[in-house]
Amino acid sequence: MTADYLVIGGGTAGCIVAARLSEDPDVTVKVIEPGPSDETEQRARSIRRWAEMVESEYDLDYRSVPQLRGNSAIRQARMQILGGCSTANTMITWRPLPADIDEWAEFGVTGWDTATLSRCFDKLATPITPVAPADRNPYVADVVSAARQALDLPARQAWNSDPDFAATGEGAGFFEIGYTPETNLRSSTSVHYLHEAVRTRANLTVAHGEVATRILFADADADADADADADADTDTDTDTGGVGPRAVGVQTVSVDGTVFEHRARREVIVCAGAIDSPKLLQLSGIGPAEVLGATGVDVRVDSPGVGENLMDHAEGLIVWETDRDVPTTCATGWDAGAAVRLSDDSAARPDVLMHFPVEPVADHAVAYGVEMPEKIISIAPNVAKPRSRGRVRISSADPAARPVIDYGYFTDPDGIDEQALVAGVRLARRIAAQSPMSEWIVREVFPGPQRTSDAQLSEALRATHQTVYHVSGTCRMGGDHDPMAVLDSYLQVRGVQGLRVVDASVLPTLTSVNPVGTIMAVAERAAELIRGAEPSRGAEPSRGAEPSRGAEPSRGAEPSRGADLAGHAAARPVQEAS
Structure with missing residues (x-):
C-alpha cells in the first residue's frame, strides 16, 4: 500500500500524529507498529498495573554500556505495543513549564515558545486530572x-x-495523572486518539507486527520516471532548502521474516522514540560519518548530532x-x-x-x-x-543488533x-x-x-540510582548554523526531503518535570506543521509533490520503536505492502 504519510511507530507521539493527520479525509495515513494492539491487554489499560508492563513480553528492556560515574545496571523500558510507553508509564502529566521551554530558543529553535506548546497541551484528547x-x-x-x-x-x-x-x-x-478515576483506565494516546479513529476512518490503517528496518530514498534531483537507485548513495548534502535525497518509504520485516516495502507519497514521519529513532536514521545512512563507516553503513547524510545529546532523569x-x-x-x-x-x-x-x-x-x-x-x-x-549528556549509536548494520547506549550519567x-x-x-x-x-x-x-x-x-x-525512563534529545531541533542539530524547527531532518522525526528525541533540553505532557504537546504541534498550519521553511513543502519512483534497494535494517529482530525468521523476498 502507498499512503500519503507513513508514521513509523505507534507510540506516545505516533498515535497523536497519525490521528490528527487522518482527520483530513483527502489523505491516507499508515502506521507501522511492531507490537500488537493494546485494546485487549488489561495490563496496558489499568494504570495501576503499569509495573506489570515493565520487563514484560512487550518490553525490549535495553541495557547500557558500563557507566564511568553512574549505575551500570540500568534497564531501560521500551514498549512494543500500540501506545508505546504511554501504555506502561504512570502518566504523570505536566503542562510544559515556561522556564523549560523558553531555553529552547537558545538553540536557534523558533516557533516552540511556551504559549504555543501550552495551546497544544490544551488540545490533548487524553483526560488529565488530579489524583x-x-x-x-x-x-x-x-x-x-x-x-x-x-x-x-x-x-x-x-x-x-x-x-x-x-x-x-x-x-x-x-500529581495530575492521565487517567479516568472511576475506572482506573489510563489515558494512553492509543486509547484516546487511535482506537476509534482506526475503526471509523477508511484513510487510516495500522500495520501490526512489522518492524521498520530502513528508510527508502530517491534522488532529490532525479526525474520522476528515472531509476534513482544508481545515484542515491552519492548524495550526502547536509543542507536544507529542498536539496538532498527524498524519503519515499520504509522497509519492514514481519514476525515470520517477510520483508515489505511501504511507500509514502508525501512524508515519512519517524516516531520511534529517543533510542530507536536515531538508530533508524543511522541504519538508513543518516548520522555521524565515523559511526556509520565503522559499522559498514553507507553515509547518505553526515549528521554528527544523530544519537548525541542523550538526556535522562x-x-x-x-x-x-x-x-x-x-x-x-x-x-x-x-x-x-x-x-x-x-x-x-x-x-x-x-x-x-x-x-x-x-x-x-x-x-x-x-x-x-x-x-x-x-x-x-x-x-x-x-x-x-540534567547537565550530563550521553549518546546512542548503532553497533552493527545488522538490524537485530541492539544499539550501544551510554547515558553519560x-x-x-x-x-x-x-x-x-x-x-x-x-x-x-x-x-x-x-x-x-x-x-x-x-x-x-x-x-x-x-x-x-x-x-x-x-x-x-x-x-x-535508577532511570525514570525519560530518555530524550537524541535527534534534537536546532538552528540553521548548529552542526549538531539533526532537525530544523519544523522537525524536518536536515539534508533530507520528506522526512521528519516526532518524539522525545526532538527535545533540545529535557524538561525538569515528567516529559510526557510536553511530548504529547509536541506531537500536536507537529501535526499542525505537517498539515500546513504554517508554511514549511527551507525544505520540501509538507504536502509536496509525489516522490521519484525508483526507491533504493534495501541494505541493512532497523527496528521501529525499539523492536528486536532476534526472534524473527530469516528474511523472505521483498513484497509490496498492501
Missing part, C-alpha cells in the same frame, strides 16, 4: 504534609492550572524501615511528590523533583549489598535538569547533577524528620546514617 480523593494514599498524604512543612513548599492541588507553580517551579502535593533513593503497614490505596503507586529549587537565583523550575512511592523499588540498593527489612518506605529524588564537568542528587537525599532526610512522616520511621536503611558527607552520599547514590 482522585478515593485514590489518595494516607501514608503518601503524610509525606506530602511533611514535605510542605519541612521545606516550606506551597501546596499544589492542580499543578497544571496553578500560575504560581508556573512562576516558581516549586510545590508539593498529589537519574533518580536516587533513600529508604527507611517502618513498623507500620502501608495502605495499598493508589492511582499508580507514584501519585505525589515535591518540586524543589536549590537556590533562589535558579530558574523558575525544580532542580530536584521528588516522587513519594507507595511501594519502594530498592533492587539496586539490594544489589549494592544492603539488607532490606520486611517493611520499608522511601522517597525518590531525581536530577530534574554524572559526567557534566561542573558536577551539578551529582550535587543535585546529593541535595535531594538531604532534603528527603529533612522531610523524614518532620511529623507526620517521622511517625512512620524506625530507622534509615539506605544510604544509612553512617553516610554523612557529600562524597559518601554521592558514591552510594551514583552506584544505585
